Amino acid sequence: MIALRAGRPVEITGVCARDRSRDRGLDLAAVRWFDDPVDLAQSPDIDVFVELMGGEGGAAEASVRAALNAGKPVVTANKALLARHGVDLAEIAEDKGVALAFEAAVAGGIPVIKTMRESFAGNRISRVYGILNGTCNYILTRMERENLAFETCLAEAQRLGYAEADPTFDVDGFDTAHKLSILTALAFGTKLDADRVYVEGIREITIADIEAADELGYRIKLLGVARRTETGIEQRVHPAMVPKSSAVARTDGVLNAVAIDGSLVGEVVLVGPGAGGNATASSVAADIIDIARGLHLPTFGVPAAGLEPYVQSEMHAHEGGYYVRLTVVDRPGAFAAIAARMAEKGISLESIVQRRRKPRAEPPASAVPDDPQPVILITYATTEDQIRSALAAIETDGHIAAPPRLIRIEEL
Ligand SMILES: NC(=O)C1=CN([C@@H]2O[C@H](COP(=O)(O)OP(=O)(O)OC[C@H]3O[C@@H](n4cnc5c(N)ncnc54)[C@H](OP(=O)(O)O)[C@@H]3O)[C@@H](O)[C@H]2O)C=CC1
Ligand SMILES: N[C@@H](CCO)C(=O)O
Numbered sequence: 001m002i003a004l005r006a007g008r009p010v011e012i013t014g015v016c017a018r019d020r021s022r023d024r025g026l027d028l029a030a031v032r033w034f035d036d037p038v039d040l041a042q043s044p045d046i047d048v049f050v051e052l053m054g055g056e057g058g059a060a061e062a063s064v065r066a067a068l069n070a071g072k073p074v075v076t077a078n079k080a081l082l083a084r085h086g087v088d089l090a091e092i093a094e095d096k097g098v099a100l101a102f103e104a105a106v107a108g109g110i111p112v113i114k115t116m117r118e119s120f121a122g123n124r125i126s127r128v129y130g131i132l133n134g135t136c137n138y139i140l141t142r143m144e145r146e147n148l149a150f151e152t153c154l155a156e157a158q159r160l161g162y163a164e165a166d167p168t169f170d171v172d173g174f175d176t177a178h179k180l181s182i183l184t185a186l187a188f189g190t191k192l193d194a195d196r197v198y199v200e201g202i203r204e205i206t207i208a209d210i211e212a213a214d215e216l217g218y219r220i221k222l223l224g225v226a227r228r229t230e231t232g233i234e235q236r237v238h239p240a241m242v243p244k245s246s247a248v249a250r251t252d253g254v255l256n257a258v259a260i261d262g263s264l265v266g267e268v269v270l271v272g273p274g275a276g277g278n279a280t281a282s283s284v285a286a287d288i289i290d291i292a293r294g295l296h297l298p299t300f301g302v303p304a305a306g307l308e309p310y311v312q313s314e315m316h317a318h319e320g321g322y323y324v325r326l327t328v329v330d331r332p333g334a335f336a337a338i339a340a341r342m343a344e345k346g347i348s349l350e351s352i353v354q355r356r357r358k359p360r361a362e363p364p365a366s367a368v369p370d371d372p373q374p375v376i377l378i379t380y381a382t383t384e385d386q387i388r389s390a391l392a393a394i395e396t397d398g399h400i401a402a403p404p405r406l407i408r409i410e411e412l
Contacts, residue, residue, distance in 0.1 A: 014033075032045065049075070051081075056083070064100075079102075083177070090298070099291050101290060104287070106132065108256060108275045116183065121301070123265055129258075130258035130269075132175075132176045133179075133222060134253075140202060144219070173201040173202075190311075198318075220407065222240075231313045241409045256273070256274025320381055320410065324391065326404050329372050338399060342390050354374075372402070
């Protein structure tokens with residue numbers, strides 16, 4: 001079937017990994033082994049080089065450059081490499097007249113690259129956002145459903161093959177930022193700039209936040225959002241409260257969701273497996289078949305020389321609603337002082353709720369002074385600058401016993 005679809009047989013002729021003796025569950029006896037991926041990339045025996053090692057530099061970068069310079073098309077799943085060197089590699093690919101294909105690099109098995117590069121070609125895209133990391137979505141879903149600890153869920157995501165070699169890339173948001181920078185280039189025709197994506201991960205999210213979100217009609221998801229604004233392109237990655245009715249709120253476990261707003265078609269949402277061996281293989285196989293068919297498009301949808309410089313819309317100007325969790329020292333005047341600081345910075349509060357503390361073994365005889373307890377504030381739309389300066393003022397007032405926790409509310 002693959003030969004029919006590709007118009008020619010597709011064979012694996014050479015392979016390289018670090019450990020030749022490792023049992024990989026398939027017979028590689030007839031396939032030539034290479035100790036060095038650069039040698040494989042340049043081998044006259046191959047027509048296409050597939051890079052699935054990972055890492056923004058090192059062997060991945062050296063072998064992809066070697067293959068392109070040798071005039072061989074490349075398929076890669078490596079978003080870290082593309083985020084760092086994508087424009088440069090696209091220029092080499094164009095110069096050599098070969099494809100640089102990377103469907104698996106963003107949202108695993110979801111055909112989002114093809115969709116944006118081909119199906120949205122006639123649209124002006126105003127926003128692309130979504131859940132772009134399977135590991136984080138898996139962790140948040142299991143924490144919510146099963147009340148499990150963050151570390152337990154991460155270990156399971158690693159066991160299932162979802163996480164990066166260094167899982168801090170997943171949980172601290174950098175993997176999402178790499179993917180978002182690729183989507184930004186495709187959406188807005190700008191050069192990739194992953195270093196200027198605003199990034200927050202999911203380590204600080206607690207079960208208490210997840211429960212509060214539930215009561216307020218939201219779920220917490222790690223989102224990547226790229227949006228055209230009057231001042232430039234906003235790129236941000238952070239946990240967000242999303243309405244339960246939204247498509248991203250209903251995207252659970254290792255599934256990813258990508259929403260694209262096009263001027264002609266409106267919003268299109270793609271949902272599917274974002275990580276794991278089979279999902280990745282599905283996208284890698286599609287890229288190989290495209291190359292065998294002779295399909296060859298500009299890497300980021302337009303010629304590399306036509307990509308415009310990335311003009312950043314600064315995060316401090318971001319506007320939206322905020323969820324704030326404060327650990328407030330329980331004494332008269334604390335609430336009033338907090339509300340006053342918010343008003344002073346021009347922030348309107350939608351609600352201020354004192355959460356129940358854990359039940360005591362013995363009820364206190366009278367009010368317990370200075371006993372910290374969680375207080376949840378929900379703001380109406382305000383700017384990042386305003387909320388940050390209000391929280392800094394609240395911290396200096398001495399009414400809170402721990403740093404404030406802030407989660408942005410995304411009205412989708
Ligand atoms: N896991 C997933 O769900 C997805 C991963 N990706 C991307 O795919 C890539 C691979 O990820 P994943 O499969 O999880 O990673 P793994 O660590 O499981 O596999 C990496 C493979 O590359 C080989 N390798 C690593 N370094 C070298 C080197 N210097 N020379 C030769 N071979 C090397 C390893 O060999 P050995 O086996 O001998 O150690 C191993 O077979 C990354 O770019 C990742 O971001 C993209 C989409 C989904
Ligand atoms: N570690 C990545 C793999 C897919 O890119 C994730 O969890 O989404």
